[in-house]
Amino acid sequence: MDSNSKITFVDVLLGLKSLPNVDVYVTGSNSKMLSSDVATAFRDRGEEIHITPLTYDEFYAAYPKEKRFAWREFVAYGGMPLVLQKNSHEEKSKYLQDLFRLTYIKDVIERNHLRAATEILDELLNVIASAVGSLTNPTRLANTFRSVKGLKIKNETISTYLDCFIDAYILSKAFRYDIKGRSYIDTPIKYYFSDIGLRNARLNFRQQEENHIMENILYNELMARGFNVDVGVVEYNHIADGKKVRTKLEVDFVVNLADKRYYIQSALTVADEEKRQQEVNSLNRIDDSYSKIVVVGDNTLPWTDERGVQYINIEDFLLGKINEL
Secondary structure, eight states: OOTTTTOOOOHHHHHHHTTTTOOOOOOOOOTTOOHHHHHHHGGGGGOOOOOSOOHHHHHHHHHOOOOGHHHHOOOOOOTOGGGOOOOOOHHHHHHHIIIIIIIHHHHHHHHHHHHHHHHHHHHHHHHHHTTTOOOHHHHHHHHIIIIIIIIOOOOHHHHHHHHHHHHSSSSEEEEEEETTTTEEEEEEEEEEEEEEEHHHHHHTTTTHHHHHHHHHHHHHHEEEEEEEEEEEEEEEEEEETEEEEEEEEEEEEEEOOOOOOOOEEEEOOOOOHHHHHHHHHHTTTSOOOSSSEEEEOOOOOOOETTTEEEEHHHHHHHHTSSTTO
């Protein structure tokens, strides 16, 4: 090596990797080395291990209090491990808010040189957090900034900021998939928080819509299990007021892994028959034989309806009490 050449951190790691019987594991701040950096620096000489926040079964196993309170706390505070070591709401909320502000946001700003955009980044995160799991796109978000905040921001800029949040593992995005047409739909898409506790902390624990929170938790669980997760769309024709109408229905998640596929609906309750029919309407219009599952907030035993749709409580699902998934 040239005497004037600098030995980099990556050079040291690759040197250690060349030693026999040595495995090298590296952790670091989001701002210093993200997955894209690993791929560039190490090329085919290393592998990325993506560590997620605790899933519910991990949280449940480590939960130090009565287990019947575990779900309630997970919905509020999420799966960041240190949450389990905090006692009061004040301690847990401060930990999550500090983590968001001093680690995640600081990393995004420093890594991407966005100090001038701090206020916009904050507002964008608030908008996404308030409407987590809702269909949107950068153009809609730019329109929201214009109409509500009086700020003119290009949709390309919004898209760039969203990608920064995704690179920092704050957000994930799910694309829409036309189930009958077997093709992806470019826009709109859905954004989910990588940890629901961070989402709640972002809003100072003010907006606790359990249906949206449950959907976000379910999405994270499916991703943690290694599935590819999309938002499904089912189109069908029918007659309304004597006219032919084309209607789109949503399937919350189309879940794929190798040759396996599942259609999953997240529903806070199906206790009312009319509500149940609304939830399964899209599933019943899918004409293939893959499993269809409704994950419910109702405290009920697993059961299957006359059309083969399975129903399971959210905690049972997250704790792995369904054999095939």
